Amino acid sequence: AAGVIQSPRHLIKEKRETATLKCYPIPRHDTVYWYQQGPGQDPQFLISFYEKMQSDKGSIPDRFSAQQFSDYHSELNMSSLELGDSALYFCASGIRGGSTDTQYFGPGTRLTVL
C-alpha cells in the first residue's frame, strides 16, 4: 500500500539558512499534518491543511510557513534557521471526518542545523 513520502530524508543546513521540506500524502487523503520531534521528545503538532486550506495551527514559529498544493503535496518552509530547529520533522496524512481519524506518518526528515 502507498505510504506518505517525505523528502529529503536528511538535511544539513547552517544557521540563518532556509530549508524546504516536502510531503506527499497517501492518495485520496484530504488532510496533511506536520509535526516536529526534538531529540528525546514526543512529536509536537505544527500545522495542518485540509483540502489545501490551512486548518489548524500549533506551536509553529513565525519563521516557518507551509502550504498545500493542488496535487495535495505539502511543503514546510523554514527560514532563519536556528540550532534549536534541529529535529525530526514528520508529515502525516489522513481523512478528516473519516471513521477513524487515524494519521499515517511518513518516514520523517531529519534536519540538522550547524
Place this chain on the structure above:
Amino acid sequence: AQKVTQAQTEISVVEKEDVTLDCVYETRDTTYYLFWYKQPPSGELVFLIRRNSFDEQNEISGRYSWNFQKSTSSFNFTITASQVVDSAVYFCALVNDYKLSFGAGTTVTVRA
C-alpha cells in the same frame, strides 16, 4: 485540556517476556480516539492500534493486545512474547480537533 501520561520512561525485558505499557489520558471530549504508535531506532512512526471511546471491547491482534478502561481513563498496551525487533519507543496518543497529543513515550528494550 488534553493530556496523555506515560509514567514508564524505560522498560527492559528479556526476549519472550510480556511487556505492558501504561497510558493514562485526560480529555473533556465525550467522543475521542486513542492510538499507540511505535518508533523504532530507524526513526519512523508506525501506527499500531486505535481505539474509539465508545467501544471498550478489548482486543488481541497477534502479539499485541490492549486494555481500554474508560472509568480509569487508561489505555494500556501489551506485547506478548516480546522479540528483539520490538525494541523501540512506544507513544500513546489522543486526538483532539484532529491534532494528535502524544505522551512522552516509553522506551522498550528487549534483550536476547
